[in-house]
Amino acid sequence: MSDHRLRLNLRSVLALLMMGILLMTTAFLFFMIFNYKLDAIQTQRILESPFLMLALFVTILIIYFMAIILLVTKYIFNPISQMKKAAEHIRSGNLNYPIEYKGANEIGEFCQEFDKMRVRLKDTILEQHEIEKRRKRLIASITHDLRTPLTSIQGYVEAIQDGIVKDQTTFDQYIETILTKTNQLNHLIDDLSVYTKQELGEFTLNLERINSGVLLNAYFNHKFMEFKYSPLNLVLNKPFISTFILVDPYRFNQILDNIIGNATKYAKSKIEIWTKVVDYHLQIQIKDDGDGIPQDVLDHIFDPFFMVNKVKDQKEKGGSGLGLAIVKQLTEGHSGKIEVTSEEGKGTCFTIDIPLDR
Structure with missing residues (x-):
């Protein structure tokens, strides 16, 4: 026995049902007319006949149900059909097939949520592909x-x-x-x-309430000794702001190390350090007098593995392109932010912005 059977969708079942009712009613009307030998002149007899009144009622009922079917088709079957097509496209890997139905009803809301799920799935897959690309690049x-x-x-x-x-x-x-x-x-x-x-998401910071002046003096006094025999001049605009911040001392020093190390690679003669407080945030500015960064790539310098000139930077400057990406992550881990301004031919300035611990 074959397993292949005729399968009808709900819309077809309802259509066949209504056609059957319509045919049965038509047959019933012809039976009544020929059985009672009625014609158009016998209006009174028609009105008095309970069978013909029943037939008229059934006819009206059929018209009513057909109108309902049209409405159900428009507001239920069509959206469901769109969702079915969208599901088939999603199953085949095409996540760019949108659901057009935007009705202001429960079905419309369901379609919109289904489409949001499609968009979210698409974004998730793109994110996974990007993560995989970054992993391979790493x-x-x-x-x-x-x-x-x-x-x-x-x-x-x-x-x-x-x-x-x-x-x-x-x-x-x-x-x-x-x-x-x-x-x-x-x-x-x-x-x-x-x-x-x-x-x-496995990285943790050991935050401590520390005096910024003490922390910065300890770091830059040591760093100043490293620059003693360097062709670059480390200019410290003291006194450093003395206030309290909530930081992980080791990781905060790593932020400074990465920025100073980056500035050392590109500076021509000096690196300058300033501190100031703006809107209850400590700002540490580190500026070099190098060639600067082109404006068209300035927004990408915190991207992992980004280098202005990858071949030249890897060969002449060293590094993997992770330094500034780590700076951004660590700074944001301290509830702060890192900003950069640069002018070609005049150098680059990084600003570390950390909220005060009041």
Whole structure:
């Protein structure tokens, strides 16, 4: 026995039912007319006949039900048909098929919610694709950035093991280079750890109520010593604002490290630091006198892996393109914000904005 059976939708069933009633009523009317030999002149007899009155009533009832079917088709079956087509498109992977029905009734509201679900599903899939792309870029970028210093370290270690280094001065230079490359690796690994934990929502901050003046003086006094033998001049506009902020000291220093490190790569002669309070927010401004950032890419510098000139920056400046993305995430984790202004040929200024803990 075949499993294929005739399947009728609800609209077809109702249409067949009404056609059957209409045919039965028509047959009943013909039966009454021929049985009683009625003609148009016998109006009185028609009005007095209970069978013909019943037939007239049934005819009116059929017309009424047909009007109901038309309304049901317009306001129920058509929207359901649109949703069925939309569901089929969604099942096939096409999330761009909209539901056009916008009726101001329960079915219309249901269609609108169904369409919102479609849009949300589409956005979710696009977000997943973007996350997957970023994950692949992360793996490719980190693999490249880890391989470079590791290859360099391996080369210097093999040179020392092979006895190529004969004098103490060259040996010290090799050891210093190895230490520099090791520090670079540690920095890359720390950036990767912070970024991935924040992406997974597993990153936490150990917030403390700290005097901003004490925190900034401790950080920049140490940083000033690092710049002592640098060709760049670190200009500290003291005294720093002394007020209370709620921060994670280690991560706040990491914010400053990443911005100062970025400024060091591009500054020509100096990096300047200012502090001020605006609307109960502490603002720390870090400005370099480098070439500046083109205006058409300024809005993207906090994007993960973004570099103004990727090939040149990776080769000459180092880094993975995660530094400023981490700065943005960490600053927002402190309920603050990071802003940047830049003018080509005159330098770039980053402003860290942290609310005061009053």
